[in-house]
Amino acid sequence: MTESAARPPHTAVTRKDVARYAGVSAAVVSYVVNRGPKNVSPATEARVREAISVLGYRPNAAARALKLGSSRLLGLVVPDTRNPFFTELAHAVEEEARALGYAVLMTNSDGTMDRERAHIRNLAARQVDGVLLASNLFDPDLGELQAASIPAVLLNTTRHAAGFATVGTDLRAGARAAVEHLIGHGHTSIALAMGSNVSGDTDGRELGWLDALAAAGLPEGPIVRSLFTRDGGYAAGKRLLASAGQPTAVFASSDMQAVGILRALNEAGVAVPGEMAMVSFDGSTDAEYCWPPLSTVKQPVREMAAAAVGALVGQRDPAGPAHIVIPSVLVVRRSCGCP
Template sequence: MDGHVTIKTIAKNTNFSLTTVSRVLNGTSEKHRISKTTQKIILEEAKKLGYIPNMAAKTLRSNRSHTVGLIVPSLSNPFFSIVASTVSKMLHNQGYVVLMSDSDNNEKEERKMLQALQAQNLVGLIAIPLGKRQNYELLNQSTIPTVFIDRFFSDFSFYSVSTDHYKSSFQLVEHLIEMGHRKIACIQGDEHVVSNTYRVDGYREALKVHGLTYQYLGGVSFTEEEGYLETKLLLQKKDRPTAILALSDTILLGVLKALKEAKISVPEEVSVVSFDNSSYLDFLEVPVTSIAQPITQIAQLAVRLLLEQIDDRGLSYREESERIILLDSTLIFRSSVADLRNR
C-alpha cells in the first residue's frame, strides 16, 4: 500500500459501496441494518490495510467532534488501567478519538484536566472521579454526555456503572466469619470516595448481622504506603485481629509488607482478603482471596451508555435507580484465609 488508505480503497477491495463501507466504519451498521457478515468483511479489510479515519474530515462532514474524554485517578492501579484500555479500544473501534488523562490522585490536577478536556469540544466524557463533587459541578450543568465508572454522585444526572460494592464487601466479610474469624480489621481508602463508603458499610453491616463487637477501621487512601502504615499501627495494639480486609489490592501490598517485616505468617497468624483481584494475586507467596470486579463488563456498559447518549436515543434523564447501574462481583477463594472453626 502507498500509506494512504481511504474508504474508497476498502470499498474497491471488498466490492461494497462507499455508503456501506462508510456506515460500517462510522459505527452505524445496526441503524442501517447492515449484516454482521458484511460488517466483519469490511472491518477485517480496514484492519488489514491499517485504515486510520480522518477525524478532521469526519468532524467537518458531521458538524460535530468525534473526540471523547477519559479521565482516571491513576493508571498505576490495575483496575483503572484495565478500564482505560477497554474503553479506549471500544471507542477507537467506533471511530472516536480518545483523550485520556491521569489525575495522579490529585484533585487540583483533576480540575485542570477537566477544564482542558472541556475546551476540546468533546462529544462525550467517561470519568472515574477522585471523590469530591466540586470538580464536576459545572460539568453536571453542561450538555456533554457523561458516564461515571466505579464512583458517582447520586444526585447528579450522569449515568454510572460500578460493582455493587456494599454487597461485595458484605460477602467477603461473611466468608471470614464463616471461617471462624471474630476479630476482623478493615483498612480503607479515601473516605470521600463512594465506592469506599459502600465497602465500609458492607464491612460494618456484616459484623452487626453476626453480632460481632470487634471493629477496627483505619486508612485514608488507596495506596500501598497507607496499607503498610496502618498495618504497622494495627500490630501495635494488644487486641490484634485474626483477619485483615484490605479495600484494594494496592492497600493489600502494604499490608503484606508490614506483616512480613513483623514475621507474622499468612494465614497461620493473620488472614488477609482484598478487593480488585489483580492478576498478580495468584503469584504471591500466599495467593490472596479477593473480590473480582467485572471490570471489562463495567467498561463496556459505560461505553454503550455514552454512545447511546451521543446518538440521542432518549437517555437524557432517568430516575436515580435507573441511572446508577450496579453489577455483581465474584469472590475468588485462595489460600490466605485460615480456618478457625475448630480452634
C-alpha cells in the first residue's frame, strides 16, 4: 500500500478508493463497514480499517440505510429538556440504544401539542426505525407513525395504548406512598402542589394523594395548580403561604416544583421540615442537592429506558405490544422530617 492511492484533499473518498488502497474488492469493504453479510478474515479487516482511517472515508448513511432497510436511528420526543427528569431519561435512552447499535435523535415538544405533532411528522419523514414518545397527552394521536409503518413506544405513561407498547411507573401508587409517609410523621393537613397537563385529565399523582388521605380519614388539604417548573413551584409556594389554614406538609408532583416551593418557603422564613414538611416526585439529581435534600418518589429511569428501547427494537415482548409498569421507590431524605 502506498500513499499515492490517497485522493487529493477536499475530494470525497469512495468505497472504491478504500478498496484500492487496501488491495481488496469494493464488496469486501462493504462487508467490513456493514459487518456482513459475509465474514472477513481479521488480517483483511485490519487492512480495510487502516485504509478507512488513512483516507478519512465516511460511509453514506442514507445510502447505507436504504440498502440495509434500516437507518439505525431512533427518534425521541420529550416535553421539556430543561426538566432534569427528562434529561436523565433521554441520557438513559441514548445509552440503551447505543448498546444495541442505534443512535438517537432527540426533540423537545416544549409542552405543546403543535410542536409534538411537528416532531412526529419530521421523524416519520426521516424514516427513523422507531419513535419513543413521552407525550403531553395520556392518549396521543400516533396516526402518522402508523401510516408510515414506524413502530412507537409511549414512554413515561400510565396507560396502555392499543397497538403500541407503553412503559411507565404507577404514579398513583407512588404518590400514595409519599403522602402516607407524611401521615406517618403525624401530619393531618397535607397540601398538594399539582402540575398542569394539556389533556386536562386527572393525574395519577392527584389520585394517590386523595387515596392516602381517604384511607387515613383525613380531609383534603389545599390544592395549588401550576406548571411543572421551578417558576410554577415558586408561584405555588406563595399561594400556599397565603392560603387560610396553612398546611404543615405538602406533596409536590415534581422535583422542579418542589425546588420552587423551597425558595418561596425560605424567603418567607418557613423552616423545612420543622414548619412545613415536603415530599416530591421524580427522583431527579436536583432533589438530592437541594437544601434540605428532598425526600422524593424516584421514577426508575434506567429500567424504563431499557424496557422502552428493548420493546421498540424487538428485543422483548414477542407476543405483541404490552404495558410495562416498573415500580417507583420512595427515597427518604431530610425534607420530610426524617433524620
